[in-house]
Every structure is written in structure tokens, then in C-alpha cells.
Amino acid sequence: MNKAVKKKRKALAAQNDCVACGCCVKVCPFSAIQILKGITARVDQDKCVGCGKCAKECPASIITLEEVAV
Amino acid sequence: MKKRWYDYLWIVSLTYLILGFFNILFAWLGLLCFFIPLIISAAAGTKGYCNRYCGRGQLFSLLGGRFGLSRKKDIPRWMKSKWFRYGFLIFFFVMFFQMLWNTYLVFSEARGLRQAVTLLWTFQLPWHWAYHGTLLHPGVAQFAFGFYSVMLTSTVLGLVTMVLFKPRSWCVYCPMGTMTQLICKVRNGKP
Known part of the structure; x- marks a missing residue:
């Protein structure tokens, strides 16, 4: 019998449109986001629980919650 | 989360914005908001200023977030486009140099001191109550009036976009933010 694929929601930052303001970093309760070299935000998929706080906060609305298989 | x-x-x-209503010469302190982000991005290669120390961003965050003075809607797509962000940076630069030129004219005594704050690069607001003379050249005061105009204009724009869109919408098109990100890109290459 096939096991059902578990899916979880994770935050994903559209790195090309990110302004690297760091608003998402401040609200993340798990410190899962960092600003790389002052250019863009990156979400650590292992730490992210998909709460969506960063997506709500992002002034450019470039963070989306995507379903990923785990 | 622990506050730092x-x-x-x-x-x-x-406090900076309020001081400008009492003595325009305090406007000079605003240069810190120009030089610190540039130094951090050029020396450390990060946007540490935006990420941690920008008081203006925090102010918008507080007013729009905790005080609820924001619709919290998505910013229009064109406003976060590279065209608009870099275009606004160039426009801001041009206006800044025009302000420096006006200051130069007063220093060279080709023109007298204008005790006014220009809002949104257009509207001349009387501001004479905040000027009580200076021991230095009137050009020093002219720069203060010009620089305070820049700071007040950007605050007003930031407040408008805070109300219309998300609290820190200003950060999307802030010329200093765009410039420091550009410096980081040039300095660090790809992330």
C-alpha cells in the first residue's frame, strides 16, 4: 500500500523582487529567515513552520506560502 | 522577542522631526541617516541599517502595525518594480543635487536665504519660526531648510503609503534602501 505523501506549507521568498528590508526577519518566531549579503531574504525550509507571519509583514508582498512534500 | x-x-x-519645528539647524543631524547606511553597506556589505537601525522604518511599523493606521493591503506591482525603484532613486538624486545647488547659491551670495520648507518638491511652507539666526554663514541654514524638506517629504510619502498599503511600504521604494542594496550587489555579487 502506498503511503500518502505528507504536505506542509513553507514560506518562499521571490528573491528577485526582495528589497532586503529585513521586516520578515524581525517577525519570524523561529529565526528561520536571514538576509543574504544585503541583497535578498532566504527562508530556511527546515526551520520554517509555515505560520505566514513573514508573508503578512513583507511590505513588497513577495513571500508566499507554498505546499511542499516532506 | 527580547527588545534591543x-x-x-x-x-x-x-525627535528629529519634532526638533525641525523648533530650530531648523537640527536638520543637519539627518545626514546620519544618509551616511550610516552607506558606510554599513560599503564596509560590511549588509543592509544592517535597514534591518536593524532604521528609526523611520520602526516608526512606520509602530504606527501602521500596533496603532493600526494601515490598510495592510498589497502594494501595487508597479511600485515594487525595478523601474520604479531605480527611477525614484534617480529622481531623488536629481532633487537632492538641486537642493545642494540652491545651498551653493546662498553660500556664493548670489541669492538670499529662503526660510521655507518645500514639501513634495512643490509646496513652499513658511518655516521662519524655526530660524533664529546662525553664527555661521546663512548657507548653513539654507542647507538645513533644504535637507529638512527632503526628510519631511519622504516621511509624508512614507505615511501615505503606510496608510494605503503595508506599514513599511516606504522600505520598498526608499532611495537609501535601493542604494544600499545596489552597493551590496556590486560589492558581494550574487547572494
């Missing part, structure tokens, strides 16, 4: 000392820098930004 730099989480209170919004008080400094607010």
Missing part, C-alpha cells in the same frame, strides 16, 4: 536598544531608534527619528 536599537528597537527604540524610532524615538530618535520622531
